[in-house]
Amino acid sequence: MKKLLLLTILLAPAIVFAQNADSTWFVNNYIKKEVQIPMRDGIKLFTSVYQPKDQAEKHPILITRTPYSCAPYGKDYRGYWRNFMIKYCREGYIMVIQDIRGRWMSEGTFEVVRPFNPNKKTNKDIDEASDSYDTIDWLVKNLDNNNGKVGVTGISFPGFYATEAALSGHPALKAVSPQAPVTDRFFGDDDHHNGVLFLMDAFDFHVGYGFSQPRPHPTILPAKTYPINGPDNYAWYLKTGALPNFTKASGDSLKFWSDMMVHPNLDAWWKARDTRSGIKNVKPAMLVVGGLFDAEDGYGAWNTYQALVKQSPATKSNLVVGPWFHGQWASKDGTHLGNIQFGSKTNEWYQENIEIPFFNYYLKGKGSIDTLSKATIFFSGENKWRKLPQWPPADAVPTPIYLEQNGKLSFNSPTNTKNTFDSYTSDPAKPVPYAEKVHEYRTREYMTDDQRFAARRTDVLTYSTDTLTNDITLGGPVTADLTVSISNTDADFVVKIIDVFPDNTPANPVTKYPMGGYQMLVRAEIMRGRYRNSFQAPEAFVPGLPTQVKFQVPDVAHTFKKGHKIMIQVQSSWFPLADRNPQQFVDIYHAKDSDFVKETINVYHAKSKIILPVIK
Known part of the structure; x- marks a missing residue:
């Protein structure tokens, strides 16, 4: 040093x-x-x-x-x-x-x-x-x-x-x-992902930074800004609560924010x-x-x-x-x-x-x-x-990798036909954080952060391959194809693709961070379950009914080296990066604090898979 x-x-x-x-x-x-x-x-x-x-x-x-x-x-x-x-x-x-x-x-x-x-x-x-x-x-x-x-x-x-x-x-x-x-800005920019409001980015940008503040006349003066975050953004956003509280904090005068609040679904306003x-x-x-x-x-x-x-x-x-x-x-x-x-x-x-x-x-x-x-x-x-010569590469083959019992992840077609599943409780009062440390503003490093903090939580499912005996290279979009059942009528699903480093990997020479067993986030995406069949016409879940939730994860260009492992994590919150789902089929943009409830989520083995673009 x-x-x-x-x-x-x-x-x-x-x-x-x-x-x-x-x-x-x-x-x-x-x-x-x-x-x-x-x-x-x-x-x-x-x-x-x-x-x-x-x-x-x-x-x-x-x-x-x-x-x-x-x-x-x-x-x-x-x-x-x-x-x-x-x-x-x-x-x-x-x-x-x-x-x-x-x-x-x-x-x-x-x-x-x-x-x-x-x-x-x-x-x-x-x-x-x-x-x-x-x-x-x-x-x-x-x-x-x-x-x-x-x-x-x-x-x-x-x-x-x-x-x-x-x-x-x-x-x-x-x-x-x-x-x-x-x-x-509905599907993938910093306001929304698959219709899920990216709360921290959207509110900080449009309100805190003042990007959407009206300017009636030309001026060299910056827009009025709002000191909205405390030193712990997780705690601040959680304390603020349901989205109407954020609208109230904005003064209910920012046109773009207000417009988003009345366009929760994919419609002509978003398409334009x-x-x-x-x-x-x-x-x-x-x-x-x-x-x-x-x-x-x-x-x-x-x-x-x-x-x-x-x-x-x-x-x-x-x-x-x-x-x-x-x-x-x-x-x-x-x-x-x-x-x-x-x-x-x-x-x-x-x-x-x-x-x-x-x-x-x-x-x-x-x-x-x-x-x-x-x-x-x-x-x-x-x-x-x-x-x-093209993207995705012509030799990228969509290859399913299956979620199995005991946290296993396998490229082999499942032989188990029983409806076994892993279960977790998603609690909006204690959402899964997007990053481990305390931050005032959203970090840029979270995109490659160590995910061991999440793997230790009981509301995050973790699946891993055995140690790879050959390099595996992915190039192109990923598809998450889950079969789930939930105890209420709505839920979000976050899928992460993770590269697990060998235990003997040396520490980072600059930061001294322990890299042995590091769980590098390669790509992640969130899906609001109500949009599983249509982004224009959301549907409630039937409690207890096994249901397919299939969605696109953004493109990946990554090689999992020999000696590493491929890991998949599944969870139902990613806070305060993404807004919380009340886990009931209500208008989230006008929900009350009392609408947020716990729910039990089951993810079915063998029927749930992640389709990876493996370059052969």
Whole structure:
């Protein structure tokens, strides 16, 4: 530890010097302009433009549209040198960042996820695609010395705006990179998973952070925030109770939160906000980027790419997914997440070998993308990049692994035909925590956290294979197929896929965390049982009746090494990550504290299986 501290102290001046050198270079070689770009309906969007002083060649334009502010406003420069974006500046890009409609210094009304309108007929018919078109059109016509080629990029919500830009149809737009793009907030982004409210993320973001606070006028001032959490978020969310108490705490004035509370099921309101609905006949080249361990928008990258492949097959689309938390690919460290090491600087490899060459090729005519595969995916466990002609891989075979008696997990077809089962009591007053330690805010490391804390609980079922005698690699989506019976009329089901390390694995050399027997979370997902047959028309369970609950778990790219074990955990709460189910068939968004009751849940052996995409 002392050596690590000494190394950090010794390297710190060099890091600061490099940043200072980049910042000095940027300010000396770029000029900043602030402009108001008119949209077709007369609304003006505040835009910061950073142009190279060099006039020897014409420059491409790279745009990011954001709800998070294009600050600093005024004469100060944006800190592009603090991350790898300085490399675009060194390449001579015109860097543009814009406050989207209704945010910060831009005029208009903000909508959290503005639906795409494929049938715009008048200048009053606007969406994020039309705002992107009008922005691009103004820039190429009004910025001196641009080469007429435009790219758009963005992470998270800016990733959503990048997707919308791709739907604009502007002929100057040649390349777009939606990264961890907000895509479908009912099925898999940070508001919901399979219709289950992701309580902590949604409430912290829309209310605590103030993202959904109304802004009647352009302003450089941040939104009003609410200090909602105590130092123990588990205790705070549990004490707050049923969802109407959270609505009351929000002041019942945040439109998006209030809208969610009256749209519990998949309906036209949610479908209109599914970005994939507009992904058709996309013209620019697309580079979709995501993280295997992205706790916020991990769903978006996989599913935006699949929509491109299925709905816009002529588009030149590529997928890159690395071993990253939300936005880690744009950071300065892609070597690890929590206690899990990845064996290389995965972020730098991606930046230098994929993203910058992608934009250089399409916007500058520089270099080649011949080595860019359709899908470039990092497989954790083996810690290797794989370049694949498609995703999921063609040689991924859906392979069931069965839950058996005595906590066994087996690839062999069951011979036991008896209706044996494991049973646990799910108590909403003591929900299973999503992480072991006490936290104020949701961690990003939980996506690879040790699950031994959960395995010790009596309300978590744990099944494990014998020690593997060969590597087993998974690549693609997972299907959970459970047969259950419950004592009440509704329940949630969480399925976790876990990599169990050998007992003799050395401790983490940096954190000193004991890795022998470590239960690494590889992937997990939650399903609200009432939606087992339809997300549009929920159904109550019949108490005591064995019932199938089948649902998709997001894509996995992981190798279970020889000497490890595969583990499956099943539970019925994941708190406060996901909101609690009252375990009665009531309107959860308007439930009372008294509606929450215990229930007994049975999971049947042999009839319950997890279908894994095993690469042969």
